[in-house]
Each structure stands twice: as C-alpha cells, then as structure tokens.
Amino acid sequence: MSTALPGQVAAQFWRDCDTVLLDMDGTLLDLSFDNWFWREAVPRCLARARGGPAQEVRERLFEHFARKQGSLDWYCLDYWTRELGLDLRALKEASSHRIRYLPGAREFLQQAQRSGKRLVLVTNAHAETLEVKKGVSGLGRYFELCLSSHAFGSPKESAEFWPRLQDRLGFDPDRTLFVDDSTPVLDAAQRFGIAGVVAVRRPDSRAPLRTVDHHHSVEGVAGLLGA
Numbered sequence: 001m002s003t004a005l006p007g008q009v010a011a012q013f014w015r016d017c018d019t020v021l022l023d024m025d026g027t028l029l030d031l032s033f034d035n036w037f038w039r040e041a042v043p044r045c046l047a048r049a050r051g052g053p054a055q056e057v058r059e060r061l062f063e064h065f066a067r068k069q070g071s072l073d074w075y076c077l078d079y080w081t082r083e084l085g086l087d088l089r090a091l092k093e094a095s096s097h098r099i100r101y102l103p104g105a106r107e108f109l110q111q112a113q114r115s116g117k118r119l120v121l122v123t124n125a126h127a128e129t130l131e132v133k134k135g136v137s138g139l140g141r142y143f144e145l146c147l148s149s150h151a152f153g154s155p156k157e158s159a160e161f162w163p164r165l166q167d168r169l170g171f172d173p174d175r176t177l178f179v180d181d182s183t184p185v186l187d188a189a190q191r192f193g194i195a196g197v198v199a200v201r202r203p204d205s206r207a208p209l210r211t212v213d214h215h216h217s218v219e220g221v222a223g224l225l226g227a
C-alpha cells in the first residue's frame, strides 16, 4: 500500500480523528535547516576546530552520524556537543534565523487549530532544540503540548515510545492522526495501531520530492485538509 493520499481519503482521515500528532522537522519546519546545519555548518566548524583536512573530517563525522542514526543520541545535542567538542548550542542559536516553516504549514496549523481538534507536537528533537525552534517560529501557540521523545527515554521509531506517549496523553489510537517524514517512525506508529498514519513527501523544500512506499502520503501537511 502506498502513495499519494487521495483528497477524499485525506478528508476522511481528518474527519475521523480527534487527536492530531505532528512531527516538527520535515513535517512543519523545513528540513533544509537541519540538513544545512548538520551536513555543512557542523563539518565546517569541526574542520576549523581540529585543523585537519576538511574532507577527511567530514567523512569521519558522517560515518559517526551513520552509526548513531535512529538512536536518541543521534537527536541529542548534548551527545554531539560532548563528542565533537563544539558549542553546538551557540552555533544553533547563531543560525536560527534560517529556521523556516515548510510551504503551507503555518496556514495548515491555523486551520487545524480552528477545527477544535487536539493538536500535539511530538518530536525527536532535543528539548533545547525544540525551545530554539519554538522561539523562532512561534510554533508553540498552535499546540496544546509540545513533547520531545527524550523525556520518554526512547525515540519515536522504537516500539517502547508509543505506549508511553499514550499513557501521557490518553489518546484513542482509532481516532488519532499522526504525520511524520521518517519511515521508521511511521512504521512504529502503525505497528502500535494509530489509525491515520501519513508521510510527508517533501520534508526539505530544496530537495526533490520523495517516493514513499507502505504509507499514505502528502507532499506537505496542507494536503491533509483534502484540498
């Protein structure tokens, strides 16, 4: 099963849910910031700090990223600050003016808020990153709660995360819609039994549209309103 979510189905998903769980980076905010930060700004700073050949520093860093992908460490600013010996908080603050909404995301949130459904932001981002991004984008005003998976001790792609989130929020999986841009995360939500699981096909506005298999998908969150 896959593919683009037809307008009618999207409208039905929307009608049938009372809780909407939304990811932050790559779903509401443009992943081009994070891709630039981790793939360009951090390697550049590290090469400068270490004084080694930029290409070699970069390759070793990317190998380290690959080893940690999908773990809480991967999303943890403290972990990378410690491992790399860089002041990543300062670097993130200094580049926070680059943080942007994805096209149509802000308008979607305004409409979603007017619908009266319960809106909860659920992110793997570290609590401090979440605060920086809320501060810049004003994202917090649309949500009843903004939660970081770090507070639950496991990332969204793990099976343990979902019952803990349900304990905290008390949502009914049959009446819940969950939107994210990460396939392993969507798989975990589906295995837990969330009724409406939807992928975002363009998490980075500067990258090409992705193909998504095994999940319903929209190009951006605006497609959820069945437009």
Ligand SMILES: [Mg+2]
Residues within 6 Å of the ligand: 023, 024, 025, 026, 027, 180, 181, 182
């Ligand atoms: Mg994401």
